[in-house]
Amino acid sequence: MATIVPLTNVQPDMIEQLLDRAFGPGREARTAYRIREGAQWLEALSFAALDDEEYLAGTIQLWPVALTDPDGRSHPMIMVGPVAVLPEKQNDGYGKALMVAALDALAPGSALPQIMIGDPEYYERFFGFTAAPTQNWHCPGPFERSRLLVRCANPAILPTEGMLGPWPTDLPDA
Numbered sequence: 391m392a393t394i395v396p397l398t399n400v401q402p403d404m405i406e407q408l409l410d411r412a413f414g415p416g417r418e419a420r421t422a423y424r425i426r427e428g429a430q431w432l433e434a435l436s437f438a439a440l441d442d443e444e445y446l447a448g449t450i451q452l453w454p455v456a457l458t459d460p461d462g463r464s465h466p467m468i469m470v471g472p473v474a475v476l477p478e479k480q481n482d483g484y485g486k487a488l489m490v491a492a493l494d495a496l497a498p499g500s501a502l503p504q505i506m507i508g509d510p511e512y513y514e515r516f517f518g519f520t521a522a523p524t525q526n527w528h529c530p531g532p533f534e535r536s537r538l539l540v541r542c543a544n545p546a547i548l549p550t551e552g553m554l555g556p557w558p559t560d561l562p563d564a
Contacts, residue, residue: 421531448475503542
């Protein structure tokens with residue numbers, strides 16, 4: 391059974407080692423890394439899974455990102471992932487436990503859509519993510535349209551077009 395703890399309880403080098411083992415060399419070149427480039431993961435929404443012996447088995451990070459529509463407006467979102475589990479611990483429920491912890495940590499009825507790049511069948515079945523609203527969205531790198539997923543209480547509010555990227559830090563004061 392997984393013990394879920396805040397990711398801030400884990401040493402950063404241990405997180406990096408786990409990500410290297412889970413995703414292999416060159417992971418930083420993936421499109422998901424480009425989307426969240428320069429952002430800091432959200433501490434209150436990111437978790438680690440410890441195994442029965444209290445060793446790090448998996449992590450999940452959530453990130454502030456935005457979809458910039460063709461008119462230049464930024465629509466804030468939360469990017470889910472990476473969901474990383476040690477290869478020898480995969481299929482033991484750690485990834486699912488991490489997803490449940492992260493999504494449960496969001497405010498009930500969260501207005502911010504959650505996006506991710508992942509297996510559509512799995513993430514739709516268990517967590518309500520879908521690729522339907524993302525078909526005209528773009529990413530700063532290659533991606534499979536069917537794997538760009540969103541979860542939103544009211545998909546009608548989502549822009550039909552746009553480019554995903556980090557949440558802009560240079561927004562004018564309101």
